Amino acid sequence: MKLSEQCEPAKACAPGLILPIWEPQEGISWATRIFRAFIYLIALLYLFLGVSIVADRFMAAIEVITSQEREVKLRKPTGEPYVVLVRVWNETVSNLTLMALGSSAPEILLSIIEIFGNNFEAGDLGPSTIVGSAAFNFFLIIALCVVVIPNGEIRKIDRIDVFWITAIWATFAYVWLYLILCVFSPDIVEVWEGVLTFLFFFFTVISAYIANRYAPTFGKRFLGPATTTFTARGPRAVMTRYGDGYPKDEVKLEGAATDQEDALLSHADPDVAAFEEHKHHFWEVFKQLRAEHPDLTIQELGQLKEVQKSILILFQKEISIKIVDRPEYEDDEEFEVQLYQVKAISASNLSQEYPASVGASSSATVIIVDDDHGGAFSFPSEVFKVPENEIVYRLTVNRTRGARGRVTIPYTVTESRAKRGIDFNVQDGELVFLDGQTSAEIRIEIVNDNQYEKNEDFYIELGAPVWHTPAPPGEDGLDGTPVLGEHRRCKILIIEDQQFKHFVDKLIAKTNVSIMIGTSSWKQQFMEAYSPVGLDETDQPNLPQKILHYVSLPWKLLFACIPPTDYAHGWVCFFFAIVMIGVMTAIIGDVASHFGCTIGLKDSVTAISLVAVGTSVPDTFASKIAATQDKTADSSIGNVTGSNAVNIFLGIGVAWAIAAIYHAWKGTVFVVKAGSLASSVALFLIGSIICMVILQFRRYYKPIGGELGGPAGFKYATGGIFLLIWIIYIAYCSLDAYCLLPNIATGS
Known part of the structure; x- marks a missing residue:
């Protein structure tokens, strides 16, 4: 790219997609330009207030949609059926789709609308707003979440697997954007690049879902200690080590052997010695379990794993043995049945014999269990x-x-x-x-x-x-005096009536969201829009709250016209709200462009600073509340990384895919000048990597132990570093746009 192309002055004011330009444009004084810029700035701030209010309606619809539940019929081990309520939407999928779209709808729609408004030519406002919003989210919102935690408290990411999936995709999204702008086809976006950028959104959602659903211990099996299992084998045990790539190691854990065992183990025939050892161990195990579980029947004792491992024979032929039942109580007794002088004779020729011998298990121990006990x-x-x-x-x-x-x-x-x-x-x-x-x-x-x-x-x-x-x-x-068995004391736990609980759960599932956001009817929406409330909706509003209420009253009354969330499980409100956001975003794009051209400010600078901050204010308050009220940092940090990835894949992917397809159909190419956008992407990547390292240090450094909060010194130091990175990012990108610093992406 030629230096003259990158450092062109700010474009002249032209009619926007919705708003006309403020005439006249020629022969006006600087005082007039400053006055117009002030009006545009006030209008822009008021539009930011409006889009935050309609975004709340949009998020309310998403809350209703994602909170839908369905009945699942299950069966207890006894076969008795019961019904439970489960969420229709997976939490990770809803966060990366509807929730991300709700929190980032202005930035995404601004990029798409700008393409149509520019007759399918690239603009600076949309893409720069997305990158600038990502920088604001990652640097300033996380910095705020770190410092608002009370001193000494910490918030730690719980689902680190899902966080790493979204963090990797968020980093890749900006690497991919840099490759499109500067490597694959510099200054030109081809169809495959735009379409693949959009498809990465689905790959992100699918991979995060797999991590959430099927790999809850993602990373732990590689970073954690090896799993050790023990399997009993008579008086020995075998320890097997898994999970770290080492071969299986057998370690003998031997106890002190008796003289009898030493004699058996030194027997000349190893098979006989093994059998005698096995038989002796079986008898010891049986007597020990009989003493430990006096209340178990013989059949139940036989099902214990210790006895199962010590069974001597399974007979192919039965030997009938008569047991004498004496009336007096006596201890359990044993005797042996020995097989010897085995003969194998042909069935067709009784005089013909075959070689045969008894095996190692030629002797069986029979235990006579006394049943003349009191119980x-x-x-x-x-x-x-x-x-x-x-x-x-x-x-x-x-x-x-x-x-x-x-x-x-x-x-x-x-x-x-x-x-x-x-x-x-x-x-x-x-x-x-x-x-x-x-x-x-x-x-x-x-x-x-x-x-x-x-x-x-x-x-x-x-x-x-x-x-x-x-x-x-x-x-x-x-x-044979009666005794108490193992469970001589029990707890009776009285739980709720399952039918009553199921009825209440269904009632709550149907009404809780409407109660929470109050959108069951248009009448209720208009009444709430007109009535000022305090911060917790129970206190009387103070003077600043009353002023803010009446300033925003026109927006509240306008957006109260959006259908309530009760209609079609929130989908009607969803579509009407997104149309409203689209209209508001188009107006914001026009006003921002007019503001910049009036005072000679480039669209890229306006986007990464003013527009990016204005469209991210709702996210700021939502993340702050989540950081202070949640027990983990998943919502406040994890949603930032997920949102940053979705912004690129949807906001830029959809817009550029549409424009590239349009130009390919016309036989032309879709030109996107790297310029300051590439520099902004590269600088954001550097800053985000530094911040990721800091977050991981905070997580694993024991005096802190979490991404958010911690000791006051570490907390404010982290917030200060994040704030400094954002200031450097804004300053460098602004100076680079006017060619006052070298472009780190293009080298010019």
């Missing part, structure tokens, strides 16, 4: 959830290990958050188990008060069992 008494679980519409709940007490004789079990009821007589009715009492009876029930009355999200509890504890028919002492003096 082990316990609840099936430690916690029971009971819906308050249950009316009567029957709590089961099980008797395992044996059911010999008549046993009385006392129980006591202890209140907690649930109160006797208010939430439930049950008194202390006792259960009577007859001889052979294996279960009994405690009857509990539940009081239904139709409370939403009820969560109240109380406890029931079993006392020492009383055996009314003691048997004479058995083997080794044991008599």
